[in-house]
Amino acid sequence: MSEAPLDTTTSTQATVVPPTAQRNSGLLSTGVGRNLGLVVALVVLCIVGAVTAGDTFATGPNVLTILRLAATIGVVSIGMTFVITGGGIDLSVGAILALSSVWATTLATQQMADSYGWIVMASTALLVGAACGLVNGILVAYGKIVPFIATLAMLAAARGLAETISDRRTQIVANNSFVDFFGGSLIGVPVLVWIFLLVAAAGWVVLNRTTFGRRTFAVGGNAEAARLAGIKVQRHTAALYVLAGLCCGIAAVMLMARTTTGSSTHGQFYELDAIAAVVIGGTLLSGGRGTIVGTVFGVLIFSTLNNVFTLNNLSISAQSVAKGVIIVIAVLLQQRLASRTTSS
């Protein structure tokens, strides 16, 4: 059961790659090579974990812990994959998550949840997330503000608003049915992990099999060509940020369940973790090329690394250094692969 999530990702990959192989031998080498590198990295990490902390690392409960921790940042990263593939960037994800969690745990919201059920809290978080995303989208697409600046402003504003609403206090989730549902398990796998899987699967389908996904690649790859081909570039760009905001809302629900709190300090540095996961997964920071499978691997690699370090009683600071090194190696490898395939 502990391997179920991993199996799903590898099997999706397996079904994706063969058609690519027939279509284009040039891209095949990048596609397989890149994902192969990620698989190898993950396996190496697991081996290191098993050797250094075998008795605790290679246990079912520990694997579930890794996955549960991966789930929240994973959902944020899926949204980020869309934004980056579409040629943008979203620095405000962590702040939006914090604001969503705070708004969904105010006294008023929780009182409503008492009469109408936890769905009120969940949908509040989702709505707040999507609304923040919409503001981002409008600023970027219609206000023509560069994404970096627009979302930086949102980062500051959303966290500030979260502090104002919560008065900088941590708000406890009092609704037991909420904690019970999201904190529970389904067929032995935590609900949080299921949500991550669902979001990742949906993200993959949308990005690779729908007009929305195709337009995302077109807008990110060449916005001018997309516009002249008749694609509504502005509307699509706005939609990408809404999607990212929605993912933050979902992640807020997940974090509220895990910590049983809503707080303006939730989601600190999530933007950096998400961007790192997306980029080591193989999505181009300049847009036009993106991979959900890669992002999922990126997230798993970082959370496994986290786990291995924690089990070995290594400091958070050491983890950060290792993370930095991994990002650099991953990007260097990618560039090597990319230049090899373009010159052939």
Place this chain on the structure above:
Amino acid sequence: MSEAALLTMTGIVKEFPGVRALDGVDLDVRAGEVHCLLGQNGAGKSTLIRVLTGAHQPDAGAIQIDGEDVQLNSPTAAIDRGIAAIYQELDLVPGLSVAENIFLGHEPSTFGFSRRHEAALRAREILEGLGHGEIPVRREVGSLPAAGQQVVSMARALSRDARLIVMDEPSAVLDPEEVANLFRVIKGLTERGVAVVYISHRLEEIREIGDRVTVLKDGATVATGLDARETPTQELIRLMTGRSIEYVFPPRAEILSTAPVVLSVEGLSRPGEFAEISFDVRAGEIVGFAGLVGSGRSEVLETVYGARRAATGSVHVDGKRLKPGRVQSAVKAGVGLAPEERKSQALLMDEAVFKNITVSSMERFASVGFLNRTAERQVATQLAESLDVRPPGVDRPVRNLSGGNQQKVVLARWLLRDCRVLLLDEPTRGVDVGARSEIYALVRKLAASGVAIVLVSSEVEEVLGLADRVVVLREGQAVHTGPAQDIDEHQVLDLVMEGSSV
């Protein structure tokens, strides 16, 4: 011009995985001559230039400068040997001043502090030597027109004491007047003993400025040391293509006056670009726009398409008015645009051919947002086959296709939408001689199927050969409208240059 060779390249071979880009190229260049390099796209000109400037290392062959064997291991090594190149896409830093660009990488300095005054003086000196003392050395390069930037590029080469300057299609971005200026600069250079390797597709330029010609075909030298003025055009084309044909324009069809007017443009204006442009295009008709760079030809086309918003005037397709400034409105009404800059304005270079073809008709292949990729691929394959896109197969990235085949992909995109109106901006730019006739035949076939076509081209011959009716633009004004048969190349050139050439 001296008889001794400044540069000799013999048997140069360069292989990339799967391709032999250069397969035995010989080239010798003498000091003080303009040596023209001719060849179709893909003949190996660019690769040869990269080898010469140290960007690529040859797999075999020898390079000699002044009779001495040299290795050009890096761009710096080439610069040190006095070789400089001026590329089509100029490699200047737009935010730096003219003087800073000229001395980029070797600024006059003391202990790391640049001597700005000296740099400015020396820059002015070099520019004056090029006959362009009027270019202000402290001005930002990005604010100069293309011709001015080119001069700065040349000044930079000279500041490094270049003895051989490679110019890759330097006239492509210039007006005839500016080209004349460029030629004066080149003459000045050669008089000082600098050798110029000149690449151009325009034979008339080679006749005017060139001394000797080397022809490349399929990565090998097929002829070298030809006299640039005396060698007959037929001979040069035969060497380049292996056959001796010039462009073949398909015969015109008769446009019945009963054919419905599909596109109707009335009083279209954009201040500073063009004014009061009106024309009708009937089903099956090709209307061509001729004019210089800056005459407003492309702007008119983009305004009709809605990519620019018209200040006044209207565009009707099949009697229905298009919303100004709205591309979607035009696309919905059945208008397609094949823009001038194919790579940056039309194509998703890294995406597969079929995705580029279906990008404007995705709804056709989608049910509740889900794409039917099998159907997409099938339809795209049929289209690609009918347009003879080579190499066949719709799954390779568009980047790997030649210019002509990329253009076919753009046309296929609009064919798939059953376009009523097709706007073609420079349809054969970057398309080699052999593929041009194919594009011409294709455009005529499209017209014959009832599409109304508007053609914009900087090549007068192309407009006159392909279009049924011609509109001549000068400085944003339509100065002539009439059947293409009733006017010849000289008359058109007279019209477009009148006033501006004196």
